[in-house]
Amino acid sequence: MNDVPAEGALARAQRVLHRIEDGVLALLLGAMVVLAPFQIGLRLFFDEGLTWADPLLRVLVLWVGMFGAISASRGDRHINVDVLSRILRGRARAMLGLAVHVFTTTVCLIVAWHSWTFVQTEREYGSVAFLDVPSWTLQLILPFAFSMIAIRYALYAAAEGSVVLGLRQPGTRSQPAGDPR
């Protein structure tokens, strides 16, 4: 669809990756949709609840949100103020795109790096989230998600870069989040 063009094996790898992403996202959301009402049922009918369910649900919110954010970076569908790029065309637009994507990639890499140190610290500290699950394993989503997003935007930057250098024809613009086809 709106992805960075790739050929052959690379395209196939990308498709598999997208499948896995969609699968994990569906699994996480599915777990949330089942677990949350189950917990209510327990409260209503048996006046009790699973002690680990509420913290798990809260973590699921973060994970679903982060996987959603990774998904939104597929096709550059993050929320933005899209004023100038509507006016620009061709090479100028590609140059602007290059600058913006490099910016996004850099920011995501910095956040990913500092999330990683955050995870390291937590790991040394050894706190437990619920049951026997250590907190740091749940926090891994942050460096992972920001790295994934950084990679996507680095690829967009590369694509725009090749347009700037005249190696490729300008492509079509992607659709933002919440903007249905």
Next chain:
Amino acid sequence: MMGSLLLLLAALLGAPLFAVIAASALLGFSREEVDLSVVAIEIYRLAEMPVLLAIPLFTFAGYLLGESQAPRRLVRLTNALLGWMSGGLAIVALVACALFTAFTGASGVTIVALGALLYPALREANYPERFSLGLITTSGSLGLLFAPALPLILYGVVAQQMNLDPPVKIDDLFAAGLLPGLLMMVALSLYSVWHVRGQVREKRAFDYREACAAVRDSAWEIPLPLVVLGGIYSGFFALSEAAAVTALYVLIVEVAIRREIPLGKLPEVMRESMVLVGAIMIILGVSLASTNYFIDTEVPTRLFEIIRERVDSKFTFLILLNIFLLILGMMLDIFSALVLVVPIILPIAIGYGIHPVHLGIIFLANMQIGYITPPVGMNLFIASYRFERSVLDVFRATLPFLVILLATVLVITYWPGLSLYLVAD
């Protein structure tokens, strides 16, 4: 200063807002020589707010409804109940869109899901083309003051981060949005009925049989608003619980019972809905960090002092607030505006004696107009794409509606009682 200007430029050039906000937090904290992993710690707070569970669950339920035949049934039902009035179809459009938007979180889905049904129906009944276009485009964001619309929840979440005393309760926001939302609907309905008087051919007697059939047709969906609103207002369900029940119920009804969404399509609906959730959550996450920085450096307090020196009456402040919010709504989408601006203006507004719940309603009512104003009004673009008209044409068509909405926004702003009447103390 230099850094902030560069960030503003990046935002205007179209960089994702989450990256711009993250960058501002990183810059701010590094200037204060705070370890930057604090940004990650702040983002991780997304996993410590139970109320956030409502966001993915309601959004998922809304997208499921949008993919099913529920929009068609909703139009049939409102048409059977209200279509007999003169100008009834316009009212049908307003009511159906408002209900649908409340459930889908004002994300532009309404125009796509309902507009495609309502626009041809309006044209068929001889409603003027420009009027129909304007009505549908405007209706696309109507209803975001009604529970359980996402922007209301998000305002509550952001306000709760401010540690106010007493805290802002989301239930209160739901109650507060009711009358102002109705005011907007009544005003738009009156204008519509007046505007099309004598030109449309649709007046017909109330058809009791069709009404019964339409109710039976929507029998599975009719309990939804009752469960959600009744459950929340009566205190039987917490917000996230109402969302959980709604999501599971809609999933079972539309996929298993009605079978309108094939199982194979489910992952796609899940992904589409979570793209919106992800886009909002990541902005919320990074803005927790940037807000923390702003509050640490007492930006709101200093701003308040500066404004206080120049603006002494609450009335003048409200006028400035309206102007500011309208401009903001022209530039930013409602979700980013909420997480970015509310932490800054809420303390200032409280300083002027404005109730935090009332401020929320003022904020959203102003932002709603932003959906239909250039340069970035989302409804304009979706309608322009959907109905194959230029953005300028769509904007011209929405102008009369925009003027009416502006008038209601003024009423909502200067009459706090309208918002606070239903709020329990």
